[in-house]
Amino acid sequence: xxxxxxxxxxxxxxxTAGNHEADVAAxxxxxxxxxxxxxKLVKLSDRRIGVIAEIGNGxxxxxxxxxxxxxxxxxxxxxxxxxxxxxEKIDGKIFGCGITDMKSGLMAAAIAMVNLKxxxxxxxxxxxxxxxxxxxxxxxxxxxxxxxxxxxxxxxxLIGEPSGLPLVGLPKNHSSEALPGIVLQENLDELIVKNxxxxxxxxxxxxxxxxxxxxxxxxxxxxxxxxxLGINAVEALLVFIAQQKKYFESLTSxxxxxxxxxxxxxxxxxxxxxxxxVYLVMRQ
Numbered sequence: 001x002x003x004x005x006x007x008x009x010x011x012x013x014x015x016t017a018g019n020h021e022a023d024v025a026a027x028x029x030x031x032x033x034x035x036x037x038x039x040k041l042v043k044l045s046d047r048r049i050g051v052i053a054e055i056g057n058g059x060x061x062x063x064x065x066x067x068x069x070x071x072x073x074x075x076x077x078x079x080x081x082x083x084x085x086x087x088e089k090i091d092g093k094i095f096g097c098g099i100t101d102m103k104s105g106l107m108a109a110a111i112a113m114v115n116l117k118x119x120x121x122x123x124x125x126x127x128x129x130x131x132x133x134x135x136x137x138x139x140x141x142x143x144x145x146x147x148x149x150x151x152x153x154x155x156x157x158l159i160g161e162p163s164g165l166p167l168v169g170l171p172k173n174h175s176s177e178a179l180p181g182i183v184l185q186e187n188l189d190e191l192i193v194k195n196x197x198x199x200x201x202x203x204x205x206x207x208x209x210x211x212x213x214x215x216x217x218x219x220x221x222x223x224x225x226x227x228x229l230g231i232n233a234v235e236a237l238l239v240f241i242a243q244q245k246k247y248f249e250s251l252t253s254x255x256x257x258x259x260x261x262x263x264x265x266x267x268x269x270x271x272x273x274x275x276x277x278v279y280l281v282m283r284q
C-alpha cells in the first residue's frame with residue numbers, strides 16, 4: 001500500500017458518523033503543519049471541527065475545494081462484508097464506510113495541497129481547502145463557515161463528491177446530447193471504448209436541487225362496517241397522487257441544458273390506525 005492509500009486508510013479507520021469529526025480534523029491539521037501549509041481549525045463543537053488550509057501567492061483568483069469529514073451511520077455491523085473501519089484493500093479497491101462519500105475525495109484534495117505546496121511559487125493565486133462537518137445532517141458545517149464569512153471571497157469552488165456512473169447505465173445512440181452539460185454522444189462513445197473500468201467519472205458543473213413537500217389528507221373516522229359515515233383520507237390522498245403524477249408528466253417537455261428534466265418521486269406514505277376503521281389522516 002502506497003503512502004496516499006495509507007493516508008486514506010488512516011481516516012477511514014476513524015468513525016466520523018455524526019458528531020465525531022474531530023479526529024479527522026486533527027489528522028489534517030498535523031499533515032498540513034508537517035508540510036508548512038497555512039491552516040486553521042473551525043470549531044462547531046468539541047467533537048465537530050472543520051479545517052481550512054491555503055497555499056499560493058495571493059495575487060490571482062481563489063480556487064477552493066470543499067469536502068466533508070463525516071459519514072452516514074455504520075448501521076448493523078454484522079451486515080458488512082468487510083469491517084467498515086478497516087480500509088481493507090481488495091483487488092485494487094479500498095473498502096470502508098465513507099470511502100466514496102467522501103473520504104477519498106477529501107484525502108485526494110489534501111494530498112493535492114501537499115504536492116502543490118512544492119510548486120507554490122508558480123501558483124498565481126490561491127488554492128483553498130475546506131473540510132466541513134455535518135454534511136450528512138444538514139450541511140451545518142458549511143453553513144457555519146459561510147455565516148462566518150470564511151467563503152465569501154471564493155472565485156470558484158470544486159466539490160469532491162463522487163460523480164461515477166456505471167458504463168452499462170450510460171445513454172447510447174439516442175440523442176445529440178448524451179448527458180446535458182457534461183458530454184456529447186460522440187465523445188461519450190469514445191470514452192466508453194477507451195475506458196477499461198466499470199464506470200466513468202465526469203467533472204460536472206451543476207446538479208439538481210430538491211424541493212420537498214408534505215401533504216396531509218384529513219377525513220372523518222368511522223367503523224369499516226359503515227364507511228358511508230366517514231370520509232376516507234386514504235382515498236383522498238390517492239386522488240391527489242394521481243393528479244400530481246399527471247402534473248409532473250406535463251413537465252417532461254421542459255428541460256434545462258445542464259440538469260435535464262424534473263425528477264419527481266414519492267418517498268414516504270403513512271396513514272390509518274387499524275384495519276376496522278375508515279382512516280382519519282393520511283400523509284405523503
